[in-house]
Amino acid sequence: MADVYARLDDVTLMYGDRVILKNCSLDVVKGAITCIIGLSGAGKSTIVRLLDGLRKPDFGHVYIGTADICHMPEAHLNDVRRHISLSFQFAALLDSLTVGDNVALPLRERTQMTDAEIRKTVEDALDSVGLAHTYDSMPSELSGGMLKRAGFARAIVTKPDLVLYDEPTTGLDPIVTHLITDTIVRLRQKLDGTAVVISHDLQSIYMMADYVAMLFEGAIIAYGTVDEIRKSSNPIVQQFIQGSEVGPIPI
Numbered sequence: 001m002a003d004v005y006a007r008l009d010d011v012t013l014m015y016g017d018r019v020i021l022k023n024c025s026l027d028v029v030k031g032a033i034t035c036i037i038g039l040s041g042a043g044k045s046t047i048v049r050l051l052d053g054l055r056k057p058d059f060g061h062v063y064i065g066t067a068d069i070c071h072m073p074e075a076h077l078n079d080v081r082r083h084i085s086l087s088f089q090f091a092a093l094l095d096s097l098t099v100g101d102n103v104a105l106p107l108r109e110r111t112q113m114t115d116a117e118i119r120k121t122v123e124d125a126l127d128s129v130g131l132a133h134t135y136d137s138m139p140s141e142l143s144g145g146m147l148k149r150a151g152f153a154r155a156i157v158t159k160p161d162l163v164l165y166d167e168p169t170t171g172l173d174p175i176v177t178h179l180i181t182d183t184i185v186r187l188r189q190k191l192d193g194t195a196v197v198i199s200h201d202l203q204s205i206y207m208m209a210d211y212v213a214m215l216f217e218g219a220i221i222a223y224g225t226v227d228e229i230r231k232s233s234n235p236i237v238q239q240f241i242q243g244s245e246v247g248p249i250p251i
């Protein structure tokens with residue numbers, strides 16, 4: 001059996017009286033890219049926040065490795081979270097800082113590195129997203145796709161074991177989407193880590209996913225390789241990936 005880096009185990013999560021996740025379980029395989037698909041409002045970002053320890057479930061458990069992160073002291077949770085990085089859909093760079101100084105922020109906050117070490121580590125992170133020689137540029141000089149990749153550089157500069165990407169390609173044109181998708185794949189290899197990507201972009205998912213999980217009505221109703229998901233006999237999965245108005249999904 002594949003190694004599991006993170007696990008949602010029978011998680012139920014409510015916002016007020018609304019049940020968002022109900023007996024939801026998901027294994028995030030170590031060293032793989034797992035894509036989560038599902039309707040808007042299904043709870044995908046909520047899963048990302050659970051995996052990052054930003055939210056706790058009402059019932060059930062969230063594991064990182066073998067540690068149950070829902071029941072651990074705050075200091076210990078902070079140690080675990082140091083190995084996890086979250087890249088938000090609207091994560092923006094600070095306009096007033098250079099690209100390099102933006103990417104350096106997590107290192108300045110969380111490590112004792114010297115300025116020279118920080119410079120080198122940031123240059124390396126920028127290089128790995130195809131943005132070598134932008135250290136001294138201002139964010140306003142970069143295109144949308146470049147800004148997105150600079151955001152990735154900031155997310156991976158601390159060399160996290162798990163990177164969570166929440167809608168990394170939403171709103172981007174097909175060419176930039178392709179570039180961003182390729183960057184996610186290359187970063188996963190470079191970090192030799194694990195990634196979870198929330199995306200609506202099926203082309204991009206088919207290109208990068210080792211595993212796809214579909215969230216529907218609070219639970220993961222389908223899970224498998226791209227091939228298995230595309231061939232799924234589950235009518236909900238088929239309706240979703242075909243983008244059809246006709247089928248069991250209430251519209």
Ligand SMILES: Nc1ncnc2c1ncn2[C@@H]1O[C@H](COP(=O)(O)OP(=O)(O)O)[C@@H](O)[C@H]1O
Pocket residue numbers: 015016020038039040041042043044045046047
């Ligand atoms: N902090 C919150 N308080 C109350 N409801 C929320 C909160 N965050 C999200 N929700 C609701 O929970 C549901 C799932 O949200 P989310 O996880 O963001 O879905 P997705 O990322 O799949 O679009 C949505 O209906 C959303 O409106």
Ligand SMILES: [Mg+2]
Pocket residue numbers: 044045046166
């Ligand atoms: Mg979301």
